Amino acid sequence: MSPRIGFYHLQRSSLDQALPRLLERALQAGHRIVVMAGSAERVAYLDSLLWTWLPDSWLPHGRADEGDAALQPICLTYQDENPNAADVLMLTDGVVSEQVADFTRCFNLFDGNDPEALQKARTLWKDWQGRGWSLIYYQQGERGGWEEKARTKAPSEGEN
Template identity: 70%
Template sequence: MTTRVGFYHLQRSTLDQTLPRLVQKALEGGHRVLVMAGSAERVAHLEALLWTWQPDSWLPHGKAGDADAALQPVLLTHQDDNGNSADILILTDGVVSSQMDRFDRCLSLFDGNDDEAVMKARDLWREWKTRGWSLTYYQQTERGGWEEKARADG
């Protein structure tokens, strides 16, 4: 199985606006999701976000270390561990997992207004391309949707 990675270049919306929509879409597709953040504080922030992102609904999730973490359809963590047997990995805050080849699909979200984040994404593209992974680069459109801009097939 070839590792598939989607790079999501956020330009019109923030991670807080984008992440819940991507998680919801994955859940609607019957997937289990692992979201990796850069720190325990970021995990706490994302947990609050998923509880409150829409006034009339929430996204079912848990945090790594919770008693029922393995049962959660969405698990938030800052550790490199697939505690809920997810098939989709979402990377935030510039984190990288050593287990990316164990997921059906990985999404790397980065802030297009942060030059350092853009440079890191470019470096990761080059590195992961040498591994033979299937890469797709999506740029956010004026209306907030996604347009495929580049592809490198593994």
């Protein structure tokens, strides 16, 4: 089965603002999530962010390098791994996973104000489209909400 992949083009808000909201929604939908970042330093930063992003909110999470990763509903890592048996993968910092097909859903979050990140996302879109995966491109609207701008279907999905 092909993963459902969303490309999230950040324009109105930063990753720091968008990631916690997307994680919150995924948790509410009953998913387990692994967040892949570009380095150990970025994992530490995201860990701190998730502890403090809203005073009245808490996102249960942990880091893959701190043990008990399998118990975490949200696991942060900089390696291409799935330590908490997640069904959702969130890619940040331009990282790419070789395990995308092992997840039911993948979020690729990229900074649309960074020309290099934008080009990387375009290249990845073409690569994953060539694999026949179902892709959806979301762009932030004027108010920061997500608007679907493009969609491809996996060959097995047919036309609806």
